[in-house]
Amino acid sequence: MSMPALRSLLPALVFTAIYAAISLNVSNSYYQLVLTLVPVWAVFGLSWNLLSGYTGLISFGHAAFFGIGAYATALGQIYFDLSPWLLIPIAALLGGVAGLLIGYPTFRLQGHYFALAMLAYPLAILYVFEWLGFQEITLPIKRDNPIAYMQFGDPRLYTLLALAMMLATILLTRLVERSRFGMALLAIKQNEAAAEAAGINTLAWKLRAISLSGAIAGAIGAFYAVVLLVVTPQSVFGMLVSAQALTVAMFGGVGTVWGPVIGSAILIPLAETLNAEAGSRFPGIQGVIFGLAIVCVILVAPEGLFWKLRDLYRKRFAPKAGDAQRAPMPTASITTLQREPRQRPASEDIVLEVQNLSRSFGGLKAVQDVSFKLHKNEILGIIGPNGAGKTTVFNLLNGFLRPDRGKVLIDGRDMSGQKPHAICEAGIGRTFQVMRPFPRMSILDNVVVGAYVAAKSDAQARQLAAHAVSRVGLSAVAGRLAGELSTKELRLMELARALAGQPRILLLDEALAGLGHGEADEVVAVIQQLARDGMTIAIIEHTMQAMVRLVDSFLVLDHGAVITEGEPEAVTRDSRVIEAYLGKKWVAHAPH
Structure with missing residues (x-):
């Protein structure tokens, strides 16, 4: 040890x-x-x-x-x-x-x-x-x-x-x-x-x-x-037996080894002494004690005494992480972002193929016969108006939803309907439109969780996590709790968590959502660096200025169906795309 x-x-x-x-x-x-x-x-x-x-x-x-x-x-x-x-x-x-x-x-x-x-x-x-x-x-x-x-x-x-x-x-x-x-x-x-x-x-x-x-x-x-x-x-x-286990843990603090010990050391002597002294006059006094203990915890320390005291200690004595401690991020302006050549341009090898993917919710056809191919080292942008089915496609790709019909082929192997952890093991990493951090864990520990799928030991998982944190520029604040982070840091942390699993394909779901202009520049710069390193990426994003300079090709969805796909220059001039985003009255003003 x-x-x-x-x-x-x-x-x-x-x-x-x-x-x-x-x-x-x-x-x-x-x-x-x-x-x-x-x-x-x-x-x-x-x-x-x-x-x-x-x-x-x-x-x-x-x-x-x-x-x-x-x-x-x-x-x-x-x-x-x-x-x-x-x-x-x-x-x-x-x-x-x-x-x-x-x-x-x-x-x-x-x-x-x-x-x-x-x-x-x-x-x-x-x-x-x-x-x-x-x-x-x-x-x-x-x-x-x-x-x-x-x-x-x-x-x-x-x-x-x-x-x-x-x-x-x-x-x-x-x-x-x-x-x-x-x-x-x-x-x-x-x-x-x-x-x-x-x-x-x-x-x-x-x-x-x-x-x-x-x-x-x-x-x-x-x-x-x-x-x-x-x-x-x-x-x-009896019910009181289960209640005692629950009460001593909740009173002392759940999710920590000291919680049940603290709760038992305080509540058991109190309950047993009162039962011995007043049990004959007040039958069930032990249950009353445990009930009062739960009420007190809910009112004063909802997570238990241990966490309450620890948080008070941290607020009083722990050093506060200031902005000066944060790692410098690579910056660029979205208006000046260039499509820099990557070390490994997209190849002809197909790593992900989607065939006639469909999913309905009741009478709503969220995804209708969607088909596309993602080549190795390619960056595919999936765009479309709100409600077009973009996130539903991602959820079908990495197992959160089962398709009604169709196939998801990863390196030629049909993975449609598999659990998300199995999809991750097959080499697909994922970030979410609505961020999903583990708020009580540090940045590094959040990323370590993502590294376990590729690591054979805890030590290797920490090495992979540290490297992923470094790639997104968060090494200087790796010890901070996720619950204390800004939106930009959370976005980068989620990206690092996906990278730590050594994926061959990244699914990025609105990675710039909720970011200011300067913050979006920093995150885009990180994604660009991943692209230059040869990462295969499928990205959903509404910020078109960044997307047209970042992706190799677009897949455009509307009402769950593919309306067009192709290179950015051609797609952004397509009247069907302009109509889907802006309405029919804007089609006449589209550049030709």
């Missing part, structure tokens, strides 16, 4: 050591139980966070994995006389398998539909176990060999074991955070469409996340059963 990774784990090691020292000096058995439950619920919160915190898909059903682990341990000990030392790994395996079985159908849903679907699983399993007659299971006492069955006379040993599981989970989460796994999940959370376009197989990564999350939840559920020695369906599958 690298030195930065070890340094990042130092706070967790210090916290664990201090917590262990405190627990070793507590003799009261109830307080010792509370001290054990804090890391138990922290681990459960970390398991929830690994899925929901990093992907943004809120799960109300993590009790399903927790309860499977608890019952696996209880039933395994009763019916097979197995040791918890063996049953806890088995419970983790069962939790991971359950994650796969639950995730595959449920990931077809999004937003609140996903959350509600997840809620159904633990409730259904709860009723199954009640129907099977497992309303209350007591683990057998093993007085002859207690250590082998994890039945310690000193309750402090349970706390130490729980701390060891928490530290291992923190380490695992840290490894995930700093790897391709974690970057993929964060990208999915912040913009799933952009992640797919960058080459991330979002379904595969979400399935990995829920499997690992389920495994951790199953393992800690198994340990929870060993600590309490009694398992009931309501105590391990």
